[in-house]
Amino acid sequence: MVIDRATLLESKAWPIVEAQRLAERVARQPPAKGHVLFQTGYGPSGLPHIGTFGEVFRTTMVRQAFARLSDVPTRLYTFSDDMDGLRKVPDNLPNRDMVGSHLGKPLTSIPDPFGTHESFGAHMNARLRAFLDRFGFDYTFQSATACYRSGVFDATLIRVLERYDAIKAVVMPYLGAERQASYSPVLPVCPKTGRVLQVPIERVDPDAGTVVYRDEDGHFVEQSVRGGNCKLQWRADWALRWVALDVDYEMSGKDLIDSAKLSGQIARILGGRQPDGFFYELFLDEAGQKISKSKGNGLSVDQWLRYGTEQSLALFMFQAPKKAKRLYFDVIPRQEDDYASLLEQVPAQEPRALASNPVWHMYDGAPPTGGGNGLGPRGGQVLSYAMLLNLAAVVNADRPEQLWRFIAKYAPDATPESAPRLDALVHHAIAYYQDFVLPAKAYRLADARERAALEELERTLAALPAEAEAEAIQYEVYEIGKRHDFANLRDWFKALYEILLGQDQGPRFGSFVAVYGIGPTRELIGKALGGALLAKGGGL
Structure with missing residues (x-):
């Protein structure tokens, strides 16, 4: 059914509320790129998981709602942070020793331990795409490695060098003393070892597009930030992505509220803005x-x-x-x-x-x-x-x-x-x-009151037509419970479940009898009263 825009705007459904807020922002400042960009992030050091599904699914819900409120086209990027340096070897990988010998390198520079793709990162990215395709999501895959190496991020990286001190000033108060001594938003990729280096930057040169640092051997190196020769620390990296790609909407977990705030400040320093979005609760x-x-x-x-x-x-x-x-x-x-x-x-x-x-x-x-x-x-x-x-x-x-x-x-x-x-x-x-x-089934015998009620239930069922409807059966079950002084009828139904099913809860009992059948239910009651269920663990 098509629902008109006015009716949609009356809805309190959260995707519509989110989409309305985004539509108002877009109306105030239409995107120069000609479309509204939604984005989700993925860390490919591990396999896609249920949180990955949740983030892409929820973002898709907002995207669909937005399309009903606005004529501006939309796109969804699922972004893989595959330029990250691997910090530790996941426990569930094959060839862990081989992977361990490449610690510190970007995931796309580490051989595939599964032996099916050109790199560890490429393997995980393929798993991500297969995962999303399984559910039919409409998305465009984006790789951090491809964006860094192809030059997509180059112009914004130069802006990072131009505003380097301002970015550091935003982040430094949130770091410990030891980390402050070496912190740089720019992480060079060592040309000798291929590792992502967390080293102090001695000098930045925005005009040349370079940084100077001491490499792992203690030598000074001047290196371009373009073409994948560096990546940014993750808060700055998040902001880089928002600004370079002009992201309009990205949600994230509640645990990232402070990080998103810092990334938003960095995005503004870079001349961009923080996307709309909300923080979802963790499971x-x-x-x-x-x-x-x-x-x-x-x-x-x-x-x-x-x-x-x-x-x-x-x-x-x-x-x-x-x-x-x-x-x-x-x-x-x-x-x-x-x-x-x-x-x-x-x-x-x-x-x-x-x-x-x-x-x-x-x-x-x-x-x-x-x-x-x-x-x-x-x-x-x-x-x-x-x-x-x-x-x-x-x-x-x-x-x-x-x-x-x-x-x-x-x-x-x-x-x-x-x-x-x-x-x-x-x-x-x-x-x-x-x-x-x-594994948790535990039958019990009926006490005297329950036995009398079950005996009456068996007689009552015998008197009902074989095709009795669920409501008619349910009415009789209720009345039997009342006649046998179950002040709280929940106790009567709980007794039925424990004695007949071996569990403390169950379905609406009349509906169960209608499906299972009056004859089999009478037989089940007879087995329960005779102790056969307790002896054999149930089953007919």
Whole structure:
């Protein structure tokens, strides 16, 4: 659905808010280059990770929203900082000794330890592009090495020499005494060793475009800053990129607020300006600690995609980017079901509500049709990821056909071919069940009150028609809980989950029975009351 500009401007969805602010800036000062440039950064010393996905995805959301508010064309650069000198050898590399012999050199000057590309940096850049292409992002790849060596940065580098002292004055207060003694925004690349040198600069000559420094042997060297013979310290490097490329929008993590402020000051010294953007919150691990690449305490994209879909990952990245969120396996089921629910809402939503629906943004205004899981709802209930997990728990599933046997009863026309999203969820749910639910399953016996309630539930189900709808079943379950004096009905449902499923939470029980079947549910209750589930660990 096309949403008019006036309606979009009423939306509080964060991509639209960001795009509106950028559109106002562009209207005040249209870019001389003829387009608005969005940018994301990537450090290629390590593999692309879930944060890389999040930054490119979120930037794309703002870019798409901007295109709906402005006629100015846009471009997105994904920029690789591959001129950085390698400081340490990542633990997960082959040929680590070989890589270690090249410490200090730009990543694009180190042989590829994987043996597939002309350099370590080229290998990682190829992995980045493959990673982004996997998700269909529209971007232009940019290499720091190519920009330095081709002369793209040369004019701005001369400006760095002209304003060298002013740039140092901005950065020095943030450095310790030892670092202040050797600090220079310009890092020469040694012509003898190829290493990026962090050495004091003895003299700068803007007219000649050179710097003078002592090399590692103690000799004075005068060297051009052009053509890739130097790179800048990273705060100055960030500013260089903003100014030389005329970047209009770049977001970054909350941990870079102070660095971005310094880079913005340097950009202004160089005659440019800091891009628009915002600082997103960092992710937290299972224990509420910040995710760290070096600690490896986060979740990788491949790990997410073992248990969930690309759509659920995109939704997780879309929701509340300025709020710290736990990034762990247990968030995936909720994201899958939230995505399905949001997609189900699309056809009936008015434009104002649709503009705030994350799914509308995720699909650039053209979300798919056919239901949140590829099936239309039956009896008002969508076959959810949570439901699939609990079916897997009951039958101890390790094969998709075990779940499809029940799905076929619930939706006879559905097949893995006709409902590919649902089939993907089946595979993901089985993987999640096998890795996380099964190891933690712990059945228990019913106490006297619970036994009486379960016996009545079995009799009640026996009296219902085989095709009873989920709501009718749910009503009976509620009434049984009330009759057996469960003051808090949550305790009744928790008992059902613990006794029948071996876990402390589960699906809407009426919906579960509708999918699993009244007959199999009665059999499950009989096994639970007879102690068979406790003895065998569940499964039919």
